[in-house]
Amino acid sequence: MNKLDELVEHWVRPEIRALSAYHVQPATGLIKLDAMENPYTWPAELRDDWAALLRAIDVNRYPDPSATALRERLAEAMAVPAGMRLLLGNGSDELIQMIAMSLAGPSRSLLSVDPGFVMYRMIATFCGLRYVGVPLRADDFGIDLPAVLQALEAQQPAVVFLAYPNNPTGNLFDEQAVLEIIRAAPGLVVIDEAYAPFTEASFMARLGEFDNLVVMRTVSKMGLAGLRLGLLAGSPAWLDEFDKVRLPYNINVLTQASADLALRNKAVFDRQTESIRIERERLAGALCRLDGVRVYPSQANFILMRTPPGQATDWFEGLRARGVLVKTLHGVHPLLEDCLRPTVGKPEENDALLAALSEIAA
Numbered sequence: 001m002n003k004l005d006e007l008v009e010h011w012v013r014p015e016i017r018a019l020s021a022y023h024v025q026p027a028t029g030l031i032k033l034d035a036m037e038n039p040y041t042w043p044a045e046l047r048d049d050w051a052a053l054l055r056a057i058d059v060n061r062y063p064d065p066s067a068t069a070l071r072e073r074l075a076e077a078m079a080v081p082a083g084m085r086l087l088l089g090n091g092s093d094e095l096i097q098m099i100a101m102s103l104a105g106p107s108r109s110l111l112s113v114d115p116g117f118v119m120y121r122m123i124a125t126f127c128g129l130r131y132v133g134v135p136l137r138a139d140d141f142g143i144d145l146p147a148v149l150q151a152l153e154a155q156q157p158a159v160v161f162l163a164y165p166n167n168p169t170g171n172l173f174d175e176q177a178v179l180e181i182i183r184a185a186p187g188l189v190v191i192d193e194a195y196a197p198f199t200e201a202s203f204m205a206r207l208g209e210f211d212n213l214v215v216m217r218t219v220s221k222m223g224l225a226g227l228r229l230g231l232l233a234g235s236p237a238w239l240d241e242f243d244k245v246r247l248p249y250n251i252n253v254l255t256q257a258s259a260d261l262a263l264r265n266k267a268v269f270d271r272q273t274e275s276i277r278i279e280r281e282r283l284a285g286a287l288c289r290l291d292g293v294r295v296y297p298s299q300a301n302f303i304l305m306r307t308p309p310g311q312a313t314d315w316f317e318g319l320r321a322r323g324v325l326v327k328t329l330h331g332v333h334p335l336l337e338d339c340l341r342p343t344v345g346k347p348e349e350n351d352a353l354l355a356a357l358s359e360i361a362a
């Protein structure tokens with residue numbers, strides 16, 4: 001081993017060396033249905049307003065450190081209950097990290113369900129929290145409530161993360177099961193509502209009912225993924241502590257101004273997410289008609305599907321060869337054997353996906 005490798009091996013924490021970096025697949029020239037993005041961009045008039053707004057910004061100055069105007073706009077747009085505070089992150093990923101940093105300590109753990117959002121496990125590892133993943137039910141990806149309650153009792157996790165709807169499975173967990181988990185958890189429970197624009201279900205209105213509940217949202221899936229903006233809503237008692245680990249000026253001036261403009265025009269994005277919801281139903285119906293394919297119910301902007309046994313990799317490659325990029329989950333978790341996860345795109349993109357799949361399946 002050379003000197004450089006020795007140095008790195010000696011000093012980088014073993015649990016970091018054991019990780020593989022978050023991988024983003026190349027998408028140039030492909031129909032991009034792999035990352036839960038909103039396929040629609042901004043209408044021309046809104047782009048003009050946006051350009052005018054950005055032209056007036058002085059980037060030599062630091063941004064508003066607490067993004068007060070944007071927080072007020074978000075509180076209104078997301079119906080955050082009175083008396084609750086908002087903490088903003090550079091994407092909700094950064095909020096997960098702030099929570100984990102604030103709660104980490106020797107012998108402490110973060111509990112979630114598997115298969116779930118991969119960043120919970122990765123960030124737990126970065127921050128030195130033991131990750132406890134309780135398997136979902138194999139048949140429908142529902143919460144195995146007795147198993148979660150038992151793990152809560154045995155592990156006493158500092159924090160529980162639940163994505164509602166769940167990623168990568170797309171389903172909404174049973175509301176009563178989630179409530180039981182909130183009541184039984186010894187520490188904090190974070191309900192991650194990244195897919196709120198695609199479902200009616202939410203715990204936002206119930207924030208005041210539980211001392212240990214906070215709700216996380218993001219503007220990424222509604223159509224602003226490039227801005228990197230997430231929000232955590234909860235009582236000041238929790239959020240004022242998490243705010244102490246936030247790096248100063250974490251929400252840049254361009255994001256503050258752009259998100260504010262977008263939220264003043266929220267109707268534009270509501271129309272886009274509404275058409276994605278309509279397309280989701282059409283796409284799910286058409287996927288169901290493919291021979292040997294199982295489609296799982298989705299309340300998000302993607303659909304989890306299972307190919308016939310042993311076919312997922314061929315189908316994934318076959319789609320890419322036909323110009324369509326989806327996410328393959330085969331090999332990610334035992335319960336996701338043969339699974340692919342296309343994001344719902346524009347009607348013509350979904351048609352391209354369906355045409356390619358019927359060729360491949362034939």
Ligand SMILES: *Cc1c(COP(=O)(O)O)cnc(C)c1O
Pocket residue numbers: 036090091092093094117163166167192194217218219220225228229230
């Ligand atoms: C996409 C996603 C996020 C991350 O959102 P960003 O705000 O873009 O960082 C968080 N949680 C879940 C469940 C997601 O699917």
